[in-house]
Amino acid sequence: MVQRYIYMLGYDGATKLLEAFEKPLNPVVRVNTLLIDSEKLKFRLESLGFSLEEIPWAKDAFRVVSKPEYPTIGSTHEYLKGYYYVHRDASALAPILLLFQDYRGDVLDACAAPGGKATFASQHVFPHGVVYANDISLPRLKSLIGHYARMKLSNNVVTWADARMLPREWTRRFSRVILDVPCSSEGTIMNDPSRKAKTTLKDLSLLVKREIELLNAGLEMLNPGGILAYITCSIAPEENEYVVSRALESRVDADVVEPPFKLFDWSHGFTSFHKLVFDDRVRNCVRIWPHIHGMFGFTFCLLTKTRS
Structure with a gap:
C-alpha cells in the first residue's frame, strides 16, 4: 500500500x-433548506452545545468542530425533524x-x-x-x-x-x-x-x-x-x-x-x-x-x- x-x-x-x-475527520451537517433556514439551524444546534464551522464552497453545510456529551449530532430533535443530513465528510x-x-x-x-x-x-x-x-x-x-x-x-x-x-x-x-x-x-x-x-x-x-x-x-x-x-x-x-x-x-x-x-x-x-x-x-x-x-x-x- x-x-x-x-x-x-x-x-x-x-x-x-x-x-x-x-x-479522524468530524462529520458535516447539510441543511435541508426546504424545511429550515441555515442560520436558524446553526443557532439551534449551537444552543445545544455544538460548535459549527462554515464550509466556504458549500452553502448550507457546516462541519461539526466540537460537540456536547449529549445529544449526538444524529439524535437531536432537529435531526429527527428532518432539518439536516449528516455526512461523514x-x-x-x-x-x-x-x-x-x-x-x-x-x-x-x-x-x-x-x-x-x-x-x-x-x-x-x-x-x-x-x-x-x-x-x-x-x-x-x-x-x-x-x-x-x-x-x-x-x-x-x-x-x-x-x-x-x-x-x-x-x-x-x-x-x-x-x-x-x-x-x-x-x-x-x-x-x-x-x-x-x-x-x-x-x-x-x-x-x-x-x-x-x-x-x-x-x-x-x-x-x-x-x-x-x-x-x-x-x-x-x-x-x-x-x-x-x-x-x-x-x-x-x-x-x-x-x-x-x-x-x-x-x-x-x-x-x-x-x-x-x-x-x-x-x-x-x-x-x-x-x-x-x-x-x-x-x-x-x-x-x-x-x-x-
Whole structure:
C-alpha cells in the first residue's frame, strides 16, 4: 500500500497522506433548506452545545468542530425533524453541487443508498424534478427510505435493482445520472482504519470489473448531452482513471466534461500510474486528498454522452 502511495505522490506526499490518515475527520451537517433556514439551524444546534464551522464552497453545510456529551449530532430533535443530513465528510457534496448548478429535471441515482447524494439531489430539483433512487442492497434501501421520510422529501421513486441491469429493464433515460459506485473506500481510512488491510489485490480486481460494468450501464441510462457523475471514495487510480479510460476506449459516444467551475483548488486526475497509461481526458477528473484538502480521499469524473 505504501509503495502505491509513493508511485502516486512521491515520498514526501505519501508521508503526508499517511499522517493525514491517522487523523479522524468530524462529520458535516447539510441543511435541508426546504424545511429550515441555515442560520436558524446553526443557532439551534449551537444552543445545544455544538460548535459549527462554515464550509466556504458549500452553502448550507457546516462541519461539526466540537460537540456536547449529549445529544449526538444524529439524535437531536432537529435531526429527527428532518432539518439536516449528516455526512461523514464534505467531499461528497462537491459533485452534486456541480451536477445541479442549473438543472431542475429528473435524476437517476443508480447506487443511491444510504441516501446522502439522493436526498441532496431531491432538494436541488424540487419541486420540478424527481429523483429515481436505486440500489441493489435492500437493507441500505430501507435506510434511504427512512431518510426521505425523515426529511419530508416526496419527489422520489425508490427502486431495488442491480444498476447493471437497468438499461435492459428500463426504457426511460435521464439527463443527470449519479453513479457513486461500491468501491474499496480507501480514501476513508482515517475514519475506518480497517480499510488499511481490507482490500486485497484480488478484491481490487473484482471491484474494478464491477465498476467498469456499472459505468457502462450508467452511460447507457444517460440522454445525449446529459451529464453523469462517476464517484468513488477511493484514491486508487485503478478504480478511477483506469475505469473511466476503459469506458472511453470501448465507446464512441462518451466524453469527459471539464467541471464548469472550481469549488476549491482541487487536484487533477492522473494520466498515468506506475506502468499504467490512461486516456489524456481523465486529467479533467477531480481528486480530493486528505493531506491537501483536509477531506476524505475522494475522486469523481463528469462524463457526457455525445450521441444516441
